[in-house]
Amino acid sequence: MKELGYSTERIELNGSRFLLSNGYMGYRGTLEEAGKEDLVACTLSGLYDQAGTGWREPVNAPNGFYTVLSYQGQPLQPRAIEPATHEQQLVIRSALHRRKTTFALADNRIEIATERFLSSADVHLMALEYRFRSTEVGTVMVDTGIDADVWDLNGPHFREVSFQAAGSSLTATALTNEGQVVAVATMVAGLNGQGATLQREQAVLNRWTIPAEAGREYCFYKYVAVYTSADPECTAGRDPATVAVEGVRHAAEIGYAKLYARHHACWAERWPRSEVVIKGDPEAELALDYSIYHLLAAAPSHTEKASIPARGLSGQTYKGAIFWDTELFMLPFFIYTQPQLARGLLRYRYHTLDGARRKAAEYGYRGAFYAWESQETGDDACTYFNVTDVFSERPLRTYFRDKQIHISADIAYGIWQYYLVTGDESILFDGGAEIILETARFYYSYAYFKKDKNRYELLDVTGPDEYHERVANNAFTNYMVKYNLQIALATMCWLKGKDPAYYRAFVERLDLEKDLPGLVEMNDLLYLPKPDQKSGVIEQFDGYLALEDLKLAELKARIKIPHEYLGGGNGLATTTQIIKQADVVALLNLFKTNFSAEVKATNWTYYEPRTEHGSSLSPCVYAMLAAELGKQDWAYRYFLKTATIDLTGAYKRYVGPLYIGGTHPAASGGAWMVAVFGFGGLSFDGVTVCLNPRLPTPWAGLVFNFQVKGQFFTVEITPDQVRVEAGGENTQPIRFEIAGENRLCPQNGELIVAYGK
Amino acid sequence: MKELGYSTERIELNGSRFLLSNGYMGYRGTLEEAGKEDLVACTLSGLYDQAGTGWREPVNAPNGFYTVLSYQGQPLQPRAIEPATHEQQLVIRSALHRRKTTFALADNRIEIATERFLSSADVHLMALEYRFRSTEVGTVMVDTGIDADVWDLNGPHFREVSFQAAGSSLTATALTNEGQVVAVATMVAGLNGQGATLQREQAVLNRWTIPAEAGREYCFYKYVAVYTSADPECTAGRDPATVAVEGVRHAAEIGYAKLYARHHACWAERWPRSEVVIKGDPEAELALDYSIYHLLAAAPSHTEKASIPARGLSGQTYKGAIFWDTELFMLPFFIYTQPQLARGLLRYRYHTLDGARRKAAEYGYRGAFYAWESQETGDDACTYFNVTDVFSERPLRTYFRDKQIHISADIAYGIWQYYLVTGDESILFDGGAEIILETARFYYSYAYFKKDKNRYELLDVTGPDEYHERVANNAFTNYMVKYNLQIALATMCWLKGKDPAYYRAFVERLDLEKDLPGLVEMNDLLYLPKPDQKSGVIEQFDGYLALEDLKLAELKARIKIPHEYLGGGNGLATTTQIIKQADVVALLNLFKTNFSAEVKATNWTYYEPRTEHGSSLSPCVYAMLAAELGKQDWAYRYFLKTATIDLTGAYKRYVGPLYIGGTHPAASGGAWMVAVFGFGGLSFDGVTVCLNPRLPTPWAGLVFNFQVKGQFFTVEITPDQVRVEAGGENTQPIRFEIAGENRLCPQNGELIVAYGK
Known part of the structure; x- marks a missing residue:
């Protein structure tokens, strides 16, 4: 994946497009000489911090790649000097970033060419190869070090940064507001001597002054190690800075080429298992490769205590939180191609089960109510005012946190799919059964019984379509909860047969005895919205079909302020049938065998023109069902929309004044699903x-x-x-x-x- | 009640302050020479019309009092010529309006003095005595007739108006959009000859040209009759115009003095029964007299098919609809002082029971769900978008119509109070029992059962405090519904004992057999929010106490646009504990014996500083409980606020761009309740x-x-x-x-x- 030419307008987009990540950290596709105005970020997985009353979000580590070249005292920075030529490249199959830039200064041309990667073999390591050449003789200054003046959405997160310099090894140790330590150590090799040390307020640098010969290529390497106090390596009294310095020294000893070889070997092992080849359509092939790259790059292989955030590791958008996106949109790819990573993603949910229990208790329920925005503890990072109203410029009460209850069932669904497809029963013993039962219990405590109709109902919920909050009997939610109840009962039967002693201890430990009859009854009597007998349409929620029915274009014509939020109390879509994203159609995709082809076609046709696709989770769902229904043109169109989203950047960057840019791993997972489940038509029920x-x-x-x-x-x-x-x-x-x-x-x-x- | 001086700025307010009404129609306190720019209105009770897609509202009849005097060709209109002196008076005890105005033209002074009333003896009749005098000789022109160019909030309502002139008798026959006919006939007596007839586009006039002698007083009388095709007098093929002409002729024969005597006799009979005397406080005495006047003036004595709208007959505000205001704020006054009128108000609810049944069915419920805004059929006139957002200038979805379910219970409560206090059992046979059972049935079908807590709950409701819509278990609503269930069961027992045959037929006709066990169970298991064991506070609804708690002044400081609506999806109050009006305190007032004095005091003290009193229903409730609790200063302050509201005009005129001015009969009823129930301490439980x-x-x-x-x-x-x-x-x-x-x-x-x- 390559881009020619430089434009400041593409910095924000390319930061995500050329993102490197290894599950432990992500490094945006910015240039080595860039600072926070270019949105440089080395975003850490699983380490969060809150500054004041701002949103809690992942920490961006001090930038260990920071390197500025100067020629005759003139810093070579594209914002100051328009590059004569520029190219940037992401080598997808080996997660390698390259850039090559030529600056023209009078008659001289200076070329910078770098290559870098975040090691997948040792996730704390990053390495950079830096080459430059000047056509004329002149003095080149290499300033390279650690820039702790990092970009933050809701920062600053460092209340204190200290720097150490020991020869060409530099260390920055940052203390977050919450008291975590982030240490970055760097070491430079290939330049003569140690360089001078420059200490700035928020950076430490080494400076090499090189009398460059005309036309000669100079090359040096920079190794960066990142450790935090949350890492297991640093828990037994070893401080992150020491560990980082050791790490970077060790890396320097190994050297760039070998480090790269180890990194590449990881990718060479992973890639074939996940590979998809599309013949006769290079554009689609590239887009799908690129999607798979992002999935593999984002997944944490080093720990079970982290998962994949909604924007991967491309920054702090959406608080670096894990959403239901992971289980319903990314997990299937891992289940079918990298089950060990899938298992890790699910184990993250077990590590955060207590957070989900706390959330349920907070709202007066029992069981586990998983966070809409989950961070390392499972407590919900979502605030009640998650969007700003563009008209009144006031925070807008949203109900993502307290009403989007389907997420618990989505996780249970993911566990069961993993178990069915992989046959790995251990997941049930290792937390899976507990999650499935605790989420089922949550739904029982959430549900109401309607005596007049002899049925359980799920009231005051928000389904996938977030433009309609606080609705009753959202079809998607009700079916998901029904599935959760079914698998809870199945799990109990299975456990009882498999290991009666374990079963008894399990029942006792979770105090399940008195709840089982309720789960059985609710499973029998939960209301499931059915296709209308005449029209075949499944009503998205009670009363949806009575809302104003208008064309999407008509609704858009009513927009008065760009980026105005279409949902919420007064949103344009709220009182209409225009929906943000696949909702009933998502349901039909997940429960394919419950509905006839006719019902699927009817509902696809009904909901498609009413869907704004305001979420990147939406097009792939329409694509999958379209493929199944033989609407290949539609399917292909929505497939491309999904697979190319991070290539083209054709996504919403703002909701009101809120920045929501970054990579879209759920769309990447969606692209894989459309190709394999949709066009390939793959499914597996555990037997066939x-x-x-x-x-x-x-x-x-x-x-x-x-x-x-x-x-x-x-x-x-x-x-x-x-x-x-x-x-x-x-x-x-x-x-x-x-x-x-x-x-x-x-x-x-x-x-x-x-x-x- | 008298005011000296003229100001165009007070026209709108004085139109309501000097309002005359007789239950059939209201005539605003405007001057005879005024047109629609002065908001003249002769608002009819029980006759509604919808123009296009506008709000359906009461029809304003053509203005039969319209009279303009000219001197030497100069029309004497205060908007054109500043009056030299002006006074306007409402004689409260006899519902008589007087004005006296002097215009100075060069050396001449022309005085106009009129007196008028809307007959309470024959509600179709209005009469005017018009006197004038010029200090100098000159030509006076009297133009008097019918002005059909009426003021409308959501008009025009006349698709066609035709005029007839027959001597000094004029007729205007207007056809509404919905096909109703409104006929106004006038007759002038006391001027020489018939006058010339002037036909204008929307008016018909007679003109008398009088060579006025210096200092001589001239006097004439004008009789006006108003009939509509909805009147029983006009249903048997008799057209309203004919009936009106007959009516006005008959009135002219009787003459002003006798007509007035008959009208006055009605008031002389009514007044003593309702009279309250306050000694030592003339301001309070006047305000309370004035309040009682509005109640007696607004109540329909001619029919059981109309009730008292929220703004009386002062115009078209709030669609001329009947709200719960009537049963909970006005009805007590009538029950204790004019039970026959109280019975009529309740019978109106029986006449509209089918509308309430239709509304219940519309939302998928059984029984009777009474309209938030009830017109002549009981169908709900309330729209889903009842307020305009001042920021986006878009209609705002409000939940008055579909979620304010307490109104059904309020009506049942009113019936039972009437029955208890008057001992009039016939009300139960004449629709009362049916309403009580149908409303109870509605609540059963509305309620959900929470198995986890073994209780019925009422979810997704709006209580009296409209700033918090769609809440669960609003304490006021739950207690009211409990009462509704209790009296439903009591009614059944009573009916069974009183008249077993009637009971059997009743049960069969309403198909009640299968519902009774449910009502019994719900009565046992309905959740009633209790005072917190520590604080004693009754939470207004689930989660209320977790909302932002701030001072009213702090909230008001956040207001960005005057009149911005504080409730709705994004309202300033919505996410805080600031409430629009008495809610828990209203509950404590209605169920005095259920709560200890300590609980009442605790809750009064908690909620009072959090109440905006954005509704005129609120201060009287705080006053009543304050009086009971011995907070006499508070009680007196809120009493005056309530009793003087229509005198001072210290009320909200706008919510966003929506005009909501007019009289406040619920506050009038509240003033009477504070005096009699609060300060007098009157209560009656049916025995003592x-x-x-x-x-x-x-x-x-x-x-x-x-x-x-x-x-x-x-x-x-x-x-x-x-x-x-x-x-x-x-x-x-x-x-x-x-x-x-x-x-x-x-x-x-x-x-x-x-x-x-």
Whole structure:
């Protein structure tokens, strides 16, 4: 992925587009000489801080890559000197960032070329190779060090930063408002001597003054190590700065090339398992590769105590919080291609179960009410006033936090999907069963019984469509909760059969005995909005169909102020049928076998023109169902919209004055799902792998890899044939149903089935 | 009640201050020469019309009093010529309007003095006595007729007006958009000849040209009759114009003096029954007299199919609709002093029961859900967008209509109070029982059962405090509904004992059999928010106490645009503990015996500083409870605020751009309640009349009249003694408890009890 030319207007976008990350930290695609005005950020996963009464958000570490070249005293910074040529590149398959910039100064041309990566082998390490060349003789000054004057949305988060310099090794130790320590150590190799040390107010630098020869390429390396007091390496009395200095020294000893080789090996191992090849459509292929890159880059492999935030590690947007996006939009990719990472994401939810219990108790409920915005403890980072009204310029009461109850069920759903697809029963013992039961219990305590109708109802909720808050019986929510109840009862049966002693202890520990009859009854009597007998439309929530029905364009014509929020108390969409994102259609996608093709088509057709796609979670859902329904053009259009979102930057950057830019890993996960579930037609119920291919017109072929129950498969789809190849190390045959044809795929064999025509 | 001096700025206010009305129509206190720019209105009771998609509102009849005097060709209109002297008077005890204006033109002074009334003996009639005198000789032109160019808030309502002139008799026949006919006939007596007829586009006039002698007083009379196609007189094929012409001819025959005598006799009969005398405080006395005047003037005595709108008959504000104001704020006055009128007001609710049934069905409920804004059919005139947001200038979704469910219980409460106090059992047979059961049934179908807590709850409601919409378990609402359930069960028991055959037919007709067990269970298990065990505060609704707690002045300091609505989705008060009006305190007032004095005091003290009194229903409630609690200074202050509201005009005229001015009969009823229930300490439980006097400091004495079970009493309270005098025609002794002392008041005797000290 490469871009030519430089424009300050693209700095914000490219920071996300060329993002590197390794699950522990993300480093935005900014240039080495950039400062916070360019939105440089090295965003840490799982370390949050609150400044004053501002929003609690992830901490951006001091910038260890910071390097400015000067020629004859003139700093070479694109904001000051328009580059003569510029190119920036992200090597997707190895998570490598490159830039090459030429500055013209009088008759001289100075070229800077760098390459950098965040190690996936050792997630605390970053490494930079820095080359430069001047066509003329002159004095080049290399200022490189650590810039602690970091970009923050709701900062500053450092109440104190101290710097140490020991030769070409520098250290910055920052203390956050909440008392956490972030240490960054750097070491430079390849330049003569140690350089002078420059101490500035919020930075420490080494300066090398080099009489550059004409046309000679100079090259140096910079190693950066980042540790925090929250890291396990720093918990036994070892301070992060010491650990970081050790880390960076060790890295310098190993050297750039070997460090890169280790990093690359990680990617070389991961990539084939997740790889998808689209034949005949390079644009789609690139976009999907790029999406997969972001998913793999964002997933924490070093810990089970973090998960993937809604904007990955591209900054502090959305408080660096983990949303339901992870379980419903990213998790499927990991379940089918990187189950170990999937397991880690789910284990994060177990580590934050107590936070969910606290949230339930806070609102007077029992069980676990998961956070809409979850940080490291599981307590909800979401405020009650999450949006600013552009008219009155006052904070606007939103109900994301207290009413979007479906998130608990989404997590339970994710656990069960993981268990079904991977066959990994251990997840149930390792917290999965507990989450499923505690979320079911939460719903029981949340629900009301309508005696007049002999049914349980879920009132005063917000579904996926956030433009309609505080509604009753949101179809999506009710079906998800029903599923949560079903799997809670299934889990109990399964546990009882599997390990009666464990079951008894489990029931006792969670005090479940008295709740089980209630769960059984609620499972029987929970109201599920059904398709209307005449129209086939499933009403999104009670009263939705009575709202003003108008075209999206008509609604948009009413907008008076750009970025005005369409939901909330007075929002333009609130009193209409215009919805923010897939809601009923999301339900139809998740419960494919519950609804006829006719009902799916009817509802897709009803809701599609009424959907604003104000969320990046939306287009992929419409795409998946469109693919299933044979609407290949629609599916392809929405697929591209989803897969290219972070490439083109065609997304909302602001809601009112609130910045919401960054990467969209849920859309990335959505892109993979559209390709594999939608066009590939893959599904697995725990027994049979189904493949119902429906390639879009431009595609000559689709190849993807997945695993179920520990068995690997490569599927190659052409417009008239499906070929399944079992992995060489598979241990059992797996049953397939391909385009309706039921076949057993031999342990290490293959299947070829013709379809279509 | 008199005002000296003229100011165009007071036209709007004085239109309401000097309002005449007789229950059939209201005529604003404007001058005879005024047109619609002065907000002249002859507002009809019970006749509504919708123009286009505007709000449906009462029709203003063509102005039959319209009269302009000219001197030497110069029209004498205060807007054009500043009057030299001006006075306007309302004779409260006889519902008579007077004005006297002197215009100075060069050396001449022309005086106009008029007197007018809306007959309470024949509610279709209005009469005007018009006198004028010029100090110099000159030509005076009298233009008098019918002006059909009427003031409308949401008009025009006449799609067609036709005029007839027959001598000095004129007729205007107007056809409303909904096809109703409004006919106004006038006749002038006392001027020579017939006058010339002038036909203008929207008016018809007679003109008399009079060579006025210097200093001579001229006098003429004008009779006006108003009939509509909705009147019973016009239903049997008789057209309103014909009936009106007959009416006005008949009136002219009778003559002004006799007509006035008949009108006055009605007031002379009514007044003593309702009279309250305050000794030693003329300001309070006037304000209370004035309040009683408005109540008596607004009540329809001619029909049971109309009731008293929230702004009386002072115009079209609030769609001329009947709110819960009537039952909870006006009805007590009528129950205790004019029970026949009280019965009529309740019968109106029976005539509109089908509308309430339709509303319940519209929202998927059973039983009767009474309209927040009730017009002649009982269908709800309230729109979903009842306020305009001043920031976005867009209609604001409000939940008055669909969530303010307490109104059904308020009506049931009113019926039961009427029955208890008057002993008139017939009301239960004549619709009362049916309303009580249908409203109880509505609540059963509305309620949800919380299995986790084994209780019924009332969710998603708006209580009296409209700044907090869509709340759960509003204490006021829950207690009112509990009362509704209790009296529903009591009604059933009573009916069964009283008339078993009627009971059986009643149960069958309303299909009540299967609902009774539910009502019994809900009555047992309905959640009633209790005083907090520590603080004693009753939480207004679930979560209220967790809202931002700030001082009213702090909230007001946040106001950015005058008249901005403090409630609704984004209102300033919505997310705080600032409330619009008495809510918990209203509950404590209605259920005095349910709560200890300590709880009442605690809650009064908690809620008082948090109440904006943004509704005219609020101060009287705080006053009543303050009086009961011995906070006489507070009580007196709020009493004056309530009683003087329409005298001083110290009320909100706008919510956003919405005009809400007019008279406030609920405050008038509140003023009477504060005097009699609060300071007089009157209550009656169906058996014993309690009197616990607590006079405010300025009052040397308080005398009031009331009746219970058909027995009349005059109570005279001085600071240390209570004297009760039974009416001369009483038929039974009544038990009293005066300042704790239990005494039987003999049939026609008296009681004297010392108290205090």
